[in-house]
Amino acid sequence: MTGMDSLFLIFAVITLISAFLVVTTKNLFHAALWLIMTLFGVAAIYVLLNAFYLAVIQVIVYIGAIAILMIFAIMLTQRVMNPSGRIFNKNWIIAALLGAFMFIGLVIISMQTGASKTTLPQISGQLDTVSELGQALVSPNAYVIPFEVASVLLLAALIGAIFVSRKR
Amino acid sequence: MAIEFLPIAILFVLAIALAVFIVFLGSIFGPKRYINTKMMPYESGMTPIGPGTRRMNVRFYLIAVLFILFDIEVIFFLPWAVVFRSLGLFALIEMLVFIGILLVGYVYAWKKGALEWE
Numbered sequence: 001m002t003g004m005d006s007l008f009l010i011f012a013v014i015t016l017i018s019a020f021l022v023v024t025t026k027n028l029f030h031a032a033l034w035l036i037m038t039l040f041g042v043a044a045i046y047v048l049l050n051a052f053y054l055a056v057i058q059v060i061v062y063i064g065a066i067a068i069l070m071i072f073a074i075m076l077t078q079r080v081m082n083p084s085g086r087i088f089n090k091n092w093i094i095a096a097l098l099g100a101f102m103f104i105g106l107v108i109i110s111m112q113t114g115a116s117k118t119t120l121p122q123i124s125g126q127l128d129t130v131s132e133l134g135q136a137l138v139s140p141n142a143y144v145i146p147f148e149v150a151s152v153l154l155l156a157a158l159i160g161a162i163f164v165s166r167k168r
Numbered sequence: 169m170a171i172e173f174l175p176i177a178i179l180f181v182l183a184i185a186l187a188v189f190i191v192f193l194g195s196i197f198g199p200k201r202y203i204n205t206k207m208m209p210y211e212s213g214m215t216p217i218g219p220g221t222r223r224m225n226v227r228f229y230l231i232a233v234l235f236i237l238f239d240i241e242v243i244f245f246l247p248w249a250v251v252f253r254s255l256g257l258f259a260l261i262e263m264l265v266f267i268g269i270l271l272v273g274y275v276y277a278w279k280k281g282a283l284e285w286e
Contacts, residue, residue, distance in 0.1 A: 047173050057243050065239050069232040075224040134247030138259040147262070150244065151269040154237050158273035161233035162282045165226050 008048050015041030026087060028074045036067045053130050230282055241270055 018037035025031040039062045046055035136142040209216045248255075248263055277283055 052173075053247070061236065061239055061243060065232070065236040069229070069236055072224060072228045072232045076226060076229055077223070130247050131251040134249070134251040135255065137244070137247055138255060138262040140258070144262060147244070148265060148269070151266045154240060155269055155273040158234070158237050158270075159276055161230060161237075162277055162280050165230040165233075166280060166282065 004048060008045065011041050011044040011048065015045065024087065028077070029071070032067065032070045032074055035070065036063055039063050039067065051129065053133060227285065234277060234282065237273075 015038050018034045018041065021034040022031045022038060025034060039058060043055045043058035043063070046052075046058055137147045138144060211217070244266065245263075248259065252259065
């Protein structure tokens with residue numbers, strides 16, 4: 001086992017343990033903090049995959065913004081710090097079965113298709129990923145359409161957030 | 169290479185170790201006198217206003233959502249800006265379309281007063 005493999009194992013274990021704690025911790029606020037740990041573990045795995053820009057995005061957007069949004073959303077709810085409800089309701093077996101089926105299905109699909117058979121061009125993953133990403137985002141035979149659609153998606157999210165949270 | 173991230177990893181390990189060490193030292197050597205004033209929530213030295221677990225204003229949520237959206241915009245701008253000079257006119261028009269669509273949302277947020285606190 002090389003050093004990279006053992007590093008991957010360490011970060012995978014950190015990610016999985018904190019992800020497990022996210023769904024089993026009773027205190028929602030603590031769950032959000034564990035979620036930050038999970039996201040950090042994913043960022044570390046991105047680094048090990050040589051996806052540096054993605055790792056930086058993971059830290060800036062997910063840990064820096066989305067985790068904060070989660071915490072604000074939790075603090076909007078009542079009785080955050082003294083939770084009284086149970087974590088598991090009577091549907092947990094069905095939910096676990098469905099989750100297991102979903103996982104098996106995803107594994108089968110990813111084994112059948114594999115990453116090499118996608119139709120869109122792949123970023124080579126060499127040293128200068130940011131500039132390659134920049135070229136791929138705006139070149140007409142790569143990701144132009146998803147790039148422009150992303151702006152529409154952001155616009156929809158912006159308008160939706162303002163509409164939901166403003167005073168009526 | 170991922171090895172360039174070694175300083176960050178060292179920093180993380182040192183930060184965690186230092187925090188654990190300091191808390192550990194405090195728990196060993198610190199005197200433990202629990203008086204009422206000491207057990208109050210810390211609000212920069214003021215007497216706390218209301219309980220610490222009260223519900224926050226929904227405006228914080230809106231600010232956080234707006235922050236995420238503009239954050240993601242910047243994420244898209246950066247790779248484009250790195251290679252902008254070698255890309256030519258088409259890329260500029262692409263980015264103008266992207267900004268134009270998002271500008272609609274910005275104007276909407278401004279008009280609806282989402283950028284103001286009151």
